[in-house]
Amino acid sequence: MKFVGCLMVIGATTLAGVKKASDIREGYRQMQDIQRLIYQLQGEIRYARECMGEIFSHIAGRSGPPYQHWLLSLSRRMGKREQGVFAQMWEEGIQKDLKSLKLPAKEMDRLKALGGQLGNMDVQMQIKTLDLYQEQLAQSMEEMQGEIRTKVRLCHCLGVMSGMLIAVLLL
Amino acid sequence: MKEDRILKILPGSIRQIFRREELEYAYLQEIKLRAEQPLLLTYRGSERILSKQRGQPYYVTREDIREMLEYISNYSLYAYEEEMRQGFITVEGGHRIGMAGQAIVEGGKVKNLKYISSVNVRISHEILGCADAVFPYITRQKGLCHTLIVSPPGCGKTTLLRDLIRQASTGNQYIKGRSVGVVDERSEIGGCYMGVAQNHLGIRTDVLDGCPKAEGMIMLIRSMRPEILAVDEIGAAEDVHAIEYAMHCGCKMLATVHSQSVEELKKRPLFGQMIAERRFERYIVLGGGQDVGQVAGVYDERGSRIYPGEKKIPEGC
Numbered sequence: 001m002k003f004v005g006c007l008m009v010i011g012a013t014t015l016a017g018v019k020k021a022s023d024i025r026e027g028y029r030q031m032q033d034i035q036r037l038i039y040q041l042q043g044e045i046r047y048a049r050e051c052m053g054e055i056f057s058h059i060a061g062r063s064g065p066p067y068q069h070w071l072l073s074l075s076r077r078m079g080k081r082e083q084g085v086f087a088q089m090w091e092e093g094i095q096k097d098l099k100s101l102k103l104p105a106k107e108m109d110r111l112k113a114l115g116g117q118l119g120n121m122d123v124q125m126q127i128k129t130l131d132l133y134q135e136q137l138a139q140s141m142e143e144m145q146g147e148i149r150t151k152v153r154l155c156h157c158l159g160v161m162s163g164m165l166i167a168v169l170l171l
Numbered sequence: 172m173k174e175d176r177i178l179k180i181l182p183g184s185i186r187q188i189f190r191r192e193e194l195e196y197a198y199l200q201e202i203k204l205r206a207e208q209p210l211l212l213t214y215r216g217s218e219r220i221l222s223k224q225r226g227q228p229y230y231v232t233r234e235d236i237r238e239m240l241e242y243i244s245n246y247s248l249y250a251y252e253e254e255m256r257q258g259f260i261t262v263e264g265g266h267r268i269g270m271a272g273q274a275i276v277e278g279g280k281v282k283n284l285k286y287i288s289s290v291n292v293r294i295s296h297e298i299l300g301c302a303d304a305v306f307p308y309i310t311r312q313k314g315l316c317h318t319l320i321v322s323p324p325g326c327g328k329t330t331l332l333r334d335l336i337r338q339a340s341t342g343n344q345y346i347k348g349r350s351v352g353v354v355d356e357r358s359e360i361g362g363c364y365m366g367v368a369q370n371h372l373g374i375r376t377d378v379l380d381g382c383p384k385a386e387g388m389i390m391l392i393r394s395m396r397p398e399i400l401a402v403d404e405i406g407a408a409e410d411v412h413a414i415e416y417a418m419h420c421g422c423k424m425l426a427t428v429h430s431q432s433v434e435e436l437k438k439r440p441l442f443g444q445m446i447a448e449r450r451f452e453r454y455i456v457l458g459g460g461q462d463v464g465q466v467a468g469v470y471d472e473r474g475s476r477i478y479p480g481e482k483k484i485p486e487g488c
Contacts, residue, residue: 050250082183085238085241121283
């Protein structure tokens with residue numbers, strides 16, 4: 001009985017470790033998604049010079065969940081012109097529609113702050129702002145890529161080891 | 172519809188005041204917002220101060236202006252960079268939003284505006300049939316004469332031009348329906364939204380929206396084969412040259428220009444030469460009365476008044 005219990009504890013912690021490792025990998029993949037979305041936004045601003053509402057609606061058509069819903073609802077809210085400043089809508093949209101993302105907290109904050117710099121002044125400034133964001137994101141991704149293998153291995157090991165430790169303590 | 176379009180661009184607090192005031196939007200001409208100053212309207216031809224509560228004027232805040240800028244630019248000021256340089260943006264419905272603040276100058280030219288502190292909304296009015304009175308004097312043998320509408324700002328020239336376009340395109344008892352090309356540089360004639368005209372411009376009208384006039388006229392002549400070309404507020408040398416080119420191509424011109432009278436217009440070198448060469452066959456002069464859109468007179472190419480007065484259509488049109 002005790003043996004079965006120990007096995008179950010080890011199994012559970014191993015699964016938790018695997019889940020954590022998968023979240024890290026997912027976070028990296030989602031950073032790539034955000035990078036792609038921002039590239040599309042930058043391209044539309046640079047070449048089509050459309051308003052952001054229209055751009056979001058176009059990009060939503062080419063994106064999957066949860067980005068599609070986030071962009072469409074943002075575009076709809078912008079169309080109503082009742083919600084005050086854009087930065088607030090952007091941040092609220094991220095909090096509501098992108099809460100399931102596994103992005104690192106630092107990247108999430110940076111994404112939220114980006115809203116305050118969108119929609120202002122001239123096209124050049126807008127493109128430069130997005131360039132800067134992309135640069136910082138690429139740097140974070142590079143750092144993450146270097147660490148990702150170690151972190152994944154660490155999560156797997158910690159999962160198994162913590163299970164074994166608990167099992168020993170229980171015995 | 173019109174009410175919605177106007178309300179949509181106003182900041183929330185002012186929107187509420189407008190809803191409470193129950194204004195008739197057909198008589199609304201201008202809305203003036205100046206930071207830290209009372210909210211002013213031009214309504215039924217006279218100025219009116221809107222109040223927050225009974226007798227207490229509503230003072231416009233900087234936040235109101237900032238919110239309004241977000242709404243008028245669809246949260247995308249960068250998309251209106253070119254318009255901002257000229258000091259105004261035209262929104263859905265053809266309403267013109269003028270702005271004043273601090274100019275950003277680069278290389279001696281205005282690059283953009285910042286610290287915007289004043290916003291002036293000029294309401295575009297579509298009055299179907301407002302050109303009925305002048306049609307007998309600007310047409311001949313079911314065709315249109317080259318016509319220039321001369322008017323000071325705010326006297327209804329764009330409204331008149333819009334109805335002339337609509338009737339010339341659809342056709343009426345004086346003119347057979349013609350294909351009309353409109354170069355709508357400031358989106359005021361058609362009030363285009365995503366390329367589609369929101370105002371009635373007739374069934375044979377092609378609108379080139381947001382395109383510089385001179386370039387647009389040539390593009391339309393080459394691509395759409397218009398019989399009539401319409402442009403608003405000509406003034407630059409290249410506009411005048413493009414008009415001459417269009418006339419040589421066989422297009423009839425419908426254009427507007429800012430001026431008090433034909434006499435005043437003659438004093439401007441480019442237009443003086445055009446008038447002397449009798450390029451335009453009819454001049455519709457607006458203003459001179461209390462009402463917006465009041466026609467002061469229609470003149471032929473020799474400068475003789477043909478309306479009001481002796482209602483005789485002279486030869487040689």
